[in-house]
Amino acid sequence: MPHEPITTLPLTVAVLLSVGRHPVTGRARRADQDARGLELALSMAAARIELVHAGPFDDACEVSMRGYLGMSAGHAGSGADSVTLVDQPSQADVVPALCRTLSESLAPQLVIAGERAEQGEGSGMLPYQLSESLGWPLVGGIVAVEGVEEGVATLLQALPRGQRRRLSVRLPVIVMVNATAMAPRQSAFGPARRGTLAVVEQPAVHDAAQDEWRVQPARKRPKRLKIVKATSARERFKAAAAKSDGGGGQIMKDVSPDEAAAAIHKLLKEEDVLR
Amino acid sequence: MTIPRRDPRRERIARNRCHPEHDVVLTEQEHDGASAAEWTGPNGLRRRDPRQVGFIGPNGIKRIDRSGAQQSATLGTRATRTTAAAATKRHVEIESPAFMVAVVPDMAGGRLSSHDRDLLGLARQLADADGNSPGAVLAIVMGPHKESQWGDAGVDRLMAFEDSAFDGYSPEARLAALEAVEREMAPRYWLLPDASTGGADLGRRLAARLGERPATGVWSIEPTSGTSTGWQCTARGGAGSLDIQRPLARIVLAVEECAEPVDETRHAARPLALSQPLPRLLGRIDDQGRVPVDPAGIALAEAEFILSAGNGVKDWEGFHHAARVLGATEGASRVVVDDGFMARDRQVGATGTWVTARVYVAVGISGAIQHLQGIQRCDKVVAINKDPDCDMIKRADLSVIGDAGDILSALVARVEQEREEQRDAA
Numbered sequence: 001m002p003h004e005p006i007t008t009l010p011l012t013v014a015v016l017l018s019v020g021r022h023p024v025t026g027r028a029r030r031a032d033q034d035a036r037g038l039e040l041a042l043s044m045a046a047a048r049i050e051l052v053h054a055g056p057f058d059d060a061c062e063v064s065m066r067g068y069l070g071m072s073a074g075h076a077g078s079g080a081d082s083v084t085l086v087d088q089p090s091q092a093d094v095v096p097a098l099c100r101t102l103s104e105s106l107a108p109q110l111v112i113a114g115e116r117a118e119q120g121e122g123s124g125m126l127p128y129q130l131s132e133s134l135g136w137p138l139v140g141g142i143v144a145v146e147g148v149e150e151g152v153a154t155l156l157q158a159l160p161r162g163q164r165r166r167l168s169v170r171l172p173v174i175v176m177v178n179a180t181a182m183a184p185r186q187s188a189f190g191p192a193r194r195g196t197l198a199v200v201e202q203p204a205v206h207d208a209a210q211d212e213w214r215v216q217p218a219r220k221r222p223k224r225l226k227i228v229k230a231t232s233a234r235e236r237f238k239a240a241a242a243k244s245d246g247g248g249g250q251i252m253k254d255v256s257p258d259e260a261a262a263a264i265h266k267l268l269k270e271e272d273v274l275r
Numbered sequence: 276m277t278i279p280r281r282d283p284r285r286e287r288i289a290r291n292r293c294h295p296e297h298d299v300v301l302t303e304q305e306h307d308g309a310s311a312a313e314w315t316g317p318n319g320l321r322r323r324d325p326r327q328v329g330f331i332g333p334n335g336i337k338r339i340d341r342s343g344a345q346q347s348a349t350l351g352t353r354a355t356r357t358t359a360a361a362a363t364k365r366h367v368e369i370e371s372p373a374f375m376v377a378v379v380p381d382m383a384g385g386r387l388s389s390h391d392r393d394l395l396g397l398a399r400q401l402a403d404a405d406g407n408s409p410g411a412v413l414a415i416v417m418g419p420h421k422e423s424q425w426g427d428a429g430v431d432r433l434m435a436f437e438d439s440a441f442d443g444y445s446p447e448a449r450l451a452a453l454e455a456v457e458r459e460m461a462p463r464y465w466l467l468p469d470a471s472t473g474g475a476d477l478g479r480r481l482a483a484r485l486g487e488r489p490a491t492g493v494w495s496i497e498p499t500s501g502t503s504t505g506w507q508c509t510a511r512g513g514a515g516s517l518d519i520q521r522p523l524a525r526i527v528l529a530v531e532e533c534a535e536p537v538d539e540t541r542h543a544a545r546p547l548a549l550s551q552p553l554p555r556l557l558g559r560i561d562d563q564g565r566v567p568v569d570p571a572g573i574a575l576a577e578a579e580f581i582l583s584a585g586n587g588v589k590d591w592e593g594f595h596h597a598a599r600v601l602g603a604t605e606g607a608s609r610v611v612v613d614d615g616f617m618a619r620d621r622q623v624g625a626t627g628t629w630v631t632a633r634v635y636v637a638v639g640i641s642g643a644i645q646h647l648q649g650i651q652r653c654d655k656v657v658a659i660n661k662d663p664d665c666d667m668i669k670r671a672d673l674s675v676i677g678d679a680g681d682i683l684s685a686l687v688a689r690v691e692q693e694r695e696e697q698r699d700a701a
């Protein structure tokens with residue numbers, strides 16, 4: 001088969017934005033993970049970007065949305081200078097409204113979301129519910145979109161312990177950015193001022209389950225105590241004065257370096273750390 | 276009834292330490308079941324001979340061990356140590372459970388992690404709440420595993436899926452397996468670890484698929500009369516800034532230390548299988564495999580495999596080469612860092628980094644307490660040391676005694692040779 005030049009369709013990327021909360025002062029700001037998501041979208045060349053937020057349109061919302069808009073310097077034509085604001089009352093379930101907005105008016109091929117919101121329940125369920133109701137696949141822990149070719153996106157996924165994995169997923173897809181994705185750029189004042197907020201209306205669904213919850217500032221969790229179940233004074237003393245005792249490790253004495261290396265090699269292979 | 280016959284002469288001898296037959300009589304008494312240090316006297320009173328208690332310590336000083344472990348140790352006879360601890364675990368078998376509590380442990384590294392064990396502890400709380408109709412804890416494992424102590428962790432039923440479909444990144448296949456379990460067994464609760472090692476993702480997928488609202492970030496549960504399930508939970512929300520008290524959901528994603536792990540009982544861990552094989556499905560997500568990352572670029576605290584150097588390392592070129600070949604992140608003891616052989620951010624220990632590696636290879640490290648503190652959370656520790664009595668060896672799972680340089684180069688040669696063979700075969 002002769003090689004044809006790859007025709008890149010104009011890709012539409014929707015970035016879901018939420019109102020962040022500064023961990024120390026508690027003030028509204030752009031949420032860190034969503035800002036990383038926007039950074040990821042901005043780093044993808046030749047993409048049309050749709051910024052979407054669903055929630056009440058108030059001061060906190062405006063402050064944080066302008067925070068995102070301030071990242072659009074130099075990307076004026078891409079769509080990053082305008083936020084589609086789906087107006088919803090507070091304590092509404094925003095999934096149906098978002099779902100409708102995405103599928104009916106924006107029609108993106110790639111949706112970028114964060115893993116957890118910084119306010120409210122922060123259960124991280126929203127992308128999953130979107131994926132379920134839109135029927136699009138979802139992948140989490142993404143740090144980079146390496147390319148989109150012929151309707152297939154190649155993604156780089158972060159694994160625990162600093163490892164990385166490459167995935168390819170058929171579009172349309174919802175991806176969640178990882179906290180180790182590229183740090184977001186500074187938000188600049190000018191673009192933040194100039195950016196526009198376009199409010200759209202969608203019917204609201206009240207989230208009744210939350211009414212019976214009791215929410216309070218997080219308490220410090222009790223530290224787990226080392227419980228010693230000893231039957232005699234001697235055992236209690238031994239537990240209190242514990243120096244990690246042997247534990248029955250295998251000791252190889254008087255062996256040649258080669259045998260020793262073989263034993264270590266075997267253990268490393270059993271633990272599957274050699275790559 | 277037999278009348279107990281007494282031998283006054285023997286009793287006299289037993290009381291008289293200076294009698295030439297004293298020791299003989301004592302040993303005889305012991306054979307009869309009475310201990311030499313304690314016997315019934317002529318008036319039916321218990322008599323004790325404090326001189327017969329205890330044993331002579333290594334320095335020739337008499338020691339009395341009051342723990343009971345060596346009570347009957349007399350000068351001539353050996354102590355019969357009671358190995359109580361292991362035998363006293365209560366066995367629990369739940370024949371016909373009233374309901375199931377399904378737990379999907381993450382099995383990072385193929386074994387139950389401490390998080391998984393906490394979660395099983397939580398599952399036990401839910402299953403055992405009603406003593407009359409106990410539930411069973413069902414553990415669901417996908418893919419190969421190396422765990423053998425399921426019963427001790429509190430598992431009543433074990434469902435292990437061995438299938439290549441679960442290799443690598445396979446959320447779709449895993450979700451399909453859980454759905455099959457849901458259809459067949461309908462567990463009352465689903466418990467997953469809210470951890471980036473897999474449970475957080477899988478649990479949310481399951482919740483979205485089943486249309487359930489999960490309780491996420493749960494860190495404690497309490498019984499209550501106010502809710503339909505009889506349980507309420509406290510969960511972290513708002514990026515860790517809020518505590519939410521809410522009724523317990525059917526799908527629970529719990530954080531670390533959500534409950535005490537099972538300790539006192541041993542459960543049956545009976546294997547269980549689905550009646551039908553899992554359906555084949557066409558995934559839309561395709562795993563292209565791991566991308567090699569530079570191990571030196573991984574933060575020490577989250578590295579999986581650490582090769583750590585101590586004062587016993589002389590050949591630094593060889594050490595760095597070994598770390599490169601093995602693909603390990605480099606660590607160091609403080610002495611090495613102070614001497615300038617390694618950077619400060621590589622120091623492991625109390626004043627350095629607390630590491631969580633799955634495999635920690637300590638090369639020429641003596642195992643000072645400050646260093647051992649830093650490796651508390653490591654799974655497998657390998658020690659390479661010249662000194663067979665050093666503290667690192669007491670901590671290690673595998674210790675090899677020998678020269679660090681020789682063993683490292685032998686190991687490197689072995690690994691390189693194996694790679695060579697694989698390349699030739701491919």
Ligand SMILES: Cc1cc2nc3c(=O)[nH]c(=O)nc-3n(C[C@H](O)[C@H](O)[C@H](O)COP(=O)(O)OP(=O)(O)OC[C@H]3O[C@@H](n4cnc5c(N)ncnc54)[C@H](O)[C@@H]3O)c2cc1C
Nearest residue numbers: 585586587608609624625626639640641643645661662679
């Ligand atoms: C307040 C305080 C904080 C500290 N914090 C830390 C800390 O965070 N981290 C830390 O690591 N230390 C810390 N230390 C230092 C700690 O007490 C020890 O001094 C240090 O860990 C010892 O390092 P080492 O095991 O490499 O060296 P050594 O104790 O000198 O041990 C060297 C080992 O190498 C072996 N060896 C020698 N030659 C060879 C050979 N050819 N082949 C194989 N084995 C060989 C020897 O048998 C010996 O066991 C701290 C000390 C203090 C006082």
